[in-house]
Amino acid sequence: MRILVVGAGPVGLMFCAKLSTYGHECVLIERNPLHHTLSRASTLQPASLECLKEFSFLHRLISRGQCIHDLMSWDVDRDLKNICSYDLIDGETPYPFRLHVNQSLLRDELIRFLRQCPSCTILDQADVTSVLSNSSAHGVALRMKLRGSSHLEQILHGDFLVVSDGAKSVLRTQLGIDFDGFDLPAPVVRFSVDSIPESLRCELAGVSYLKCFGSSVSCLKMSDGWRFILRPTIAEVSEALFSSDWIRKKLAITFQFLIQPSWWKTVSGLRDSYRVSQRVASSRVRQRAILIGDAAHITNTRGGFNLNFGIMEAHSLATSFSKGMYLDDLWSWSNRWSTLTRSVLLPRTARLLFGQTPFQSLGASDQKEILMRASLLDCLDVTD
Ligand SMILES: Cc1cc2nc3c(=O)[nH]c(=O)nc-3n(C[C@H](O)[C@H](O)[C@H](O)COP(=O)(O)OP(=O)(O)OC[C@H]3O[C@@H](n4cnc5c(N)ncnc54)[C@H](O)[C@@H]3O)c2cc1C
Known part of the structure; x- marks a missing residue:
């Protein structure tokens, strides 16, 4: 099986890295030069760290970032301070902390890992311009244009297409999938x-x-x-x-x-x-194409949920392919993650992690529940 993956953001890279551990063939296509240092998301939640645990670079990533062991809410006007210690969840995960690290460092590690995987081909500075075919019967064909002086066009064929080309996804539009929602009024x-x-x-x-x-x-x-x-x-x-x-x-x-x-x-x-928006793709799957990461959903960035959710999806999708997922199973994968997007990702970012009344006194069991939700650990079982 050969999977074409469009977009080498952290989510596309994570998908390819996980898939490569099973030896499946993938081709990752990215329109820009691979390495950049843009500062974007900066939080990896414990659930994402668990998805990354099989990669030896995780130790290096942790040592280059900042491990955060306490989370505080402080209502200064009411002189009310709440501190939740991640120690409360140390029985639930080998990573009872959140890691503050720039998203570009995670990308760099994933790229370095993939460069050593014979089953993954990376094509950068290659812009996918159209989906030529996406049929259940015949597989996927993409047209891409190589950037630089040549501007050569090339056609790529595969069995499936993973669309991880970000919030402004061109492929999502080409596949006829809506991205409804709203822009938040303030940046x-x-x-x-x-x-x-x-x-x-x-x-x-x-x-x-x-x-x-x-x-x-x-x-x-x-x-x-x-x-x-x-x-x-x-x-x-x-x-x-x-x-x-x-x-x-x-x-x-x-x-x-x-x-x-x-x-x-x-x-x-x-x-x-x-600017921040809240938008969700009307469907995750169109025949042989599957949307993950920002191409499928964007939300308020607090807590880094959008990125972390994308990492979990990528992990889950690659695992499902490794277990022999084929056309008929795509819908159940997609339904599971569409449901989680609406029941977990959107309400959690909307409630800003602390529920409707964030700045109140909390007991230990409430604190533990908050940390489990904020860490996305309560969704982790669905990634396997
Ligand atoms: C300024 C900024 C700050 C942010 N801060 C936060 C934050 O604090 N917390 C948080 O959770 N999130 C934050 N985000 C969002 C976070 O960065 C995204 O959730 C994350 O990058 C999603 O990863 P992705 O791989 O799905 O998409 P992206 O990182 O957007 O990657 C998509 C990739 O696809 C490539 N691509 C697009 N179209 C094509 C094409 N046609 N052909 C080939 N390649 C293509 C792009 O070049 C890009 O590399 C921020 C975003 C921005 C812009």
């Missing part, structure tokens, strides 16, 4: 700094969700500093997008009780922003 704004003053560091957990003076801030400890994530209100959008002072002002107000507001003016930091 996400991030600010990364190398270090923070001791007085602030001591008060924060490795991941802290703060509510303060009516706004909310997520604080992530990374191996090379701290990342602050803010979600402006609609009224704040233009200032948040076009004035680099907006985020400094917001952070100064939020943490004024811990550090001098003027500190934010002097620190050098990297600021960026991106």
